[in-house]
Amino acid sequence: MRSLIERYYEEAFFESPCGEDQYVNQHTNGICVVGVAPGHPIIAEKKRVKKVNFDITNKSRLDNKVVGKGKKGGLWLDADTPLCTIECDDGSLYTLRCCIRGSLLEVNDRLVHQPTLIGGSGSGSGSGDGGGGGVGGDLSLTEGFLAIVMPKKDEMDDVTKGLTSYHDYCTKKGLPITRQKIPEAEKEYVFE
Amino acid sequence: MDASEIQRRCNNILHEFKSKTTWTDHFPGMAALSNCGCCARCALRFTNQKSMPLFQERIEVLEAIIEEIKKIVSPPTAMSDTEPPVETHAEVGPASSSSSSSLPTTTSASRPVCTACFNILADAGSKSFTEPFLDRMSHSGYEFHDYTLTLQLPVSTIVRQCALWYHLRSLFPGNSLYKSENPEQHVVDIKEAVKWILGPLISRRLNYSFKNGSDFKANLVYLHAESSTEHEFIEAANEGWNKKRKTKKGTPRQSDSLANVSKALTLLPENLFCKYGVVPPQRVHALFTYNLTFNHESVYVAGRYNKYVRDLSQTPWLIDGELKSKDSVETLISQHIAPLFECDEARFSASGREDIDVRMLGSGRPFMLELINPHKIMFSREKYAEVEARINAHSDKIRVTRLQRIRKNQTNALKEGEETKRKTYKCCVWVDRPLTKADLDTLAQIKELEIDQKTPVRVLHRRSLATRRRTIYHITPEEVNGHFMFLTLSTQAGTYVKEFVHGDLGRTIPNVGTILGCKADILQLDVLEIEIDFPKQIDEPKPFSFSHSSSSSSSSSTSSSSSSSSTTQPSNMNIDSKPPSETAPS
Numbered sequence: 001m002r003s004l005i006e007r008y009y010e011e012a013f014f015e016s017p018c019g020e021d022q023y024v025n026q027h028t029n030g031i032c033v034v035g036v037a038p039g040h041p042i043i044a045e046k047k048r049v050k051k052v053n054f055d056i057t058n059k060s061r062l063d064n065k066v067v068g069k070g071k072k073g074g075l076w077l078d079a080d081t082p083l084c085t086i087e088c089d090d091g092s093l094y095t096l097r098c099c100i101r102g103s104l105l106e107v108n109d110r111l112v113h114q115p116t117l118i119g120g121s122g123s124g125s126g127s128g129d130g131g132g133g134g135v136g137g138d139l140s141l142t143e144g145f146l147a148i149v150m151p152k153k154d155e156m157d158d159v160t161k162g163l164t165s166y167h168d169y170c171t172k173k174g175l176p177i178t179r180q181k182i183p184e185a186e187k188e189y190v191f192e
Numbered sequence: 193m194d195a196s197e198i199q200r201r202c203n204n205i206l207h208e209f210k211s212k213t214t215w216t217d218h219f220p221g222m223a224a225l226s227n228c229g230c231c232a233r234c235a236l237r238f239t240n241q242k243s244m245p246l247f248q249e250r251i252e253v254l255e256a257i258i259e260e261i262k263k264i265v266s267p268p269t270a271m272s273d274t275e276p277p278v279e280t281h282a283e284v285g286p287a288s289s290s291s292s293s294s295l296p297t298t299t300s301a302s303r304p305v306c307t308a309c310f311n312i313l314a315d316a317g318s319k320s321f322t323e324p325f326l327d328r329m330s331h332s333g334y335e336f337h338d339y340t341l342t343l344q345l346p347v348s349t350i351v352r353q354c355a356l357w358y359h360l361r362s363l364f365p366g367n368s369l370y371k372s373e374n375p376e377q378h379v380v381d382i383k384e385a386v387k388w389i390l391g392p393l394i395s396r397r398l399n400y401s402f403k404n405g406s407d408f409k410a411n412l413v414y415l416h417a418e419s420s421t422e423h424e425f426i427e428a429a430n431e432g433w434n435k436k437r438k439t440k441k442g443t444p445r446q447s448d449s450l451a452n453v454s455k456a457l458t459l460l461p462e463n464l465f466c467k468y469g470v471v472p473p474q475r476v477h478a479l480f481t482y483n484l485t486f487n488h489e490s491v492y493v494a495g496r497y498n499k500y501v502r503d504l505s506q507t508p509w510l511i512d513g514e515l516k517s518k519d520s521v522e523t524l525i526s527q528h529i530a531p532l533f534e535c536d537e538a539r540f541s542a543s544g545r546e547d548i549d550v551r552m553l554g555s556g557r558p559f560m561l562e563l564i565n566p567h568k569i570m571f572s573r574e575k576y577a578e579v580e581a582r583i584n585a586h587s588d589k590i591r592v593t594r595l596q597r598i599r600k601n602q603t604n605a606l607k608e609g610e611e612t613k614r615k616t617y618k619c620c621v622w623v624d625r626p627l628t629k630a631d632l633d634t635l636a637q638i639k640e641l642e643i644d645q646k647t648p649v650r651v652l653h654r655r656s657l658a659t660r661r662r663t664i665y666h667i668t669p670e671e672v673n674g675h676f677m678f679l680t681l682s683t684q685a686g687t688y689v690k691e692f693v694h695g696d697l698g699r700t701i702p703n704v705g706t707i708l709g710c711k712a713d714i715l716q717l718d719v720l721e722i723e724i725d726f727p728k729q730i731d732e733p734k735p736f737s738f739s740h741s742s743s744s745s746s747s748s749s750t751s752s753s754s755s756s757s758s759t760t761q762p763s764n765m766n767i768d769s770k771p772p773s774e775t776a777p778s
């Protein structure tokens with residue numbers, strides 16, 4: 001059975017030169033969910049996240065407000081605009097970026113009180129404390145997302161063009177390819 | 193009516209006039225108007241006597257009266273004419289009346305064109321107009337219970353009315369009859385007078401009943417091309433008139449509507465009017481023309497639908513051409529109903545909707561179809577039952593029940609329930625670890641659980657971002673095997689059930705995953721029940737009973753509580769069929 005991500009999202013990855021990879025999952029409707037990829041040291045080295053800080057240059061992404069159907073008023077982000085900084089128990093500090101161009105809809109405010117949602121794995125019990133067991137950090141792909149970003153209407157098709165595909169990324173990083181390949185013809189059109 | 197009869201009627205009426213100063217005071221004015229080229233009825237209008245029977249008199253009688261009045265006012269030696277009357281007019285449609293022309297007034301076979309009404313009023317009762325008009329009225333192609341006639345006049349009529357008024361004021365200065373600077377309240381409106389004549393005519397000849405605010409409208413638009421620019425001098429004369437024209441881009445010239453021109457005239461002083469306008473108004477050569485169009489108020493059909501498949505959208509989903517679902521619930525229903533009504537458009541709306549991959553079971557979801565400008569409206573309850581059966585036979589994918597006509601004021605009920613009602617769902621849920629009895633008990637014990645749902649990502653492209661608090665009233669779990677179970681849930685309207693199960697990346701809290709402490713996902717979802725009683729269930733026909741008074745437009749109701757309609761009918765008769773005398777011939 002295909003998971004939520006497999007059903008609704010196309011997975012793509014931003015490979016950073018220093019290995020601080022992030023994912024960009026694009027929903028069928030074009031909206032993107034951005035987060036920490038399995039190749040990122042936080043997940044690959046099974047670090048425990050101590051704090052997620054959304055305050056960048058005095059503009060807290062937590063204060064982002066969008067109004068109306070058009071979702072107006074969101075912070076405009078470029079690919080290299082920082083989203084947040086993550087501090088781990090071992091003292092390491094990472095900056096995470098947007099990776100795509102778009103308007104910020106929301107950041108994952110649950111990370112303020114439950115930073116271990118990033119790097120956690122296994123059952124999504126809300127405490128997000130997993131560590132070890134199963135595919136490391138798979139919560140990061142779901143409940144541990146960082147932000148939801150809406151690209152411009154005419155850029156929606158191109159926004160993931162510079163990124164690495166799921167298949168290539170898994171091959172490069174030696175990750176199991178769990179996503180089922182469905183022939184184009186049988187792809188069910190998921191409207192919502 | 194032959195010449196002697198005309199003369200006799202003329203004498204009778206004249207005798208009446210002469211005995212009252214309310215009439216004799218108007219004689220000079222009436223004569224003057226006639227000399228300006230006004231028809232007899234228009235001359236009458238300026239007396240402001242709203243006498244229906246008088247206007248309904250045959251035009252020949254009225255013409256005879258005017259001739260007599262002219263003789264009284266200025267005995268034959270004095271000529272007060274300004275111009276000789278213009279002879280024939282352009283032919284429009286069938287030949288003008290060729291009957292009685294043996295009277296002394298008209299020297300030509302046809303009537304000259306009135307300077308005030310272009311013969312709109314003069315010919316209103318004459319066969320040359322009435323025959324084609326009645327013919328078109330009776331062949332409208334519409335079914336209706338009663339009618340309203342709306343009239344629209346050429347703008348120049350109001351300008352000329354003003355011009356004639358000012359002419360009278362200049363001819364009879366100081367006369368108290370014309371002391372007002374504005375003719376508006378002092379002259380009978382052409383529209384009114386036309387209705388006095390046409391109304392009874394339509395009633396008598398076609399047997400249609402007039403009703404103010406009827407659903408069926410006959411729109412009679414009079415036109416007169418020759419005089420169409422006569423009002424334009426007003427703008428030049430009155431700088432700054434109707435600033436609207438300057439500010440709005442791209443909108444059609446509203447300034448040229450009769451209402452606007454009429455308003456501008458009230459603001460334009462008499463001296464400016466006389467300076468820039470034509471007083472008295474010029475003679476015209478062309479007769480009026482007209483357009484007759486019809487329109488019927490929307491009619492509403494409601495019912496409930498079930499959807500039994502997981503690949504049918506509710507409404508046609510268009511991307512460029514047509515996408516996956518060529519069919520939709522809407523088209524499967526509408527295609528059997530709309531053609532019957534011969535309407536311009538059929539608009540579908542439902543009380544909420546389900547996703548394409550969600551079935552609609554139970555007693556179905558309420559919907560309604562608004563049929564815009566329907567030509568045919570009278571269908572019996574049997575007919576609705578027949579259409580319903582036909583829809584159901586045509587496709588296994590949907591089913592329609594309770595199909596009936598509803599009244600406009602019942603349409604609100606459709607949307608009202610959306611926010612407040614309860615809905616029951618059943619879904620198939622997968623969890624990532626084996627289910628325990630404790631899990632099932634936890635779920636079964638839930639009563640009125642409040643959840644906060646952020647707008648699901650899957651609809652975020654078209655809905656605003658917000659957090660919605662909803663209530664899960666209760667859950668009935670049924671284990672299928674270790675990892676699968678069915679959940680039957682009763683929730684508040686507007687709850688996203690799919691997101692309650694899988695959590696939508698943790699944006700719906702709590703969710704089944706957080707409640708059970710595992711990962712959960714939803715495989716399939718059905719809507720079992722929508723708790724709203726709309727439209728009402730259709731009974732078996734009740735026994736015949738005269739004491740009932742039921743509305744003439746709802747084809748059924750369990751409680752005939754709607755007693756606001758005027759017609760009293762036994763409740764089981766064909767609600768939409770009228771007593772024979774009122775049916776429009778098709």
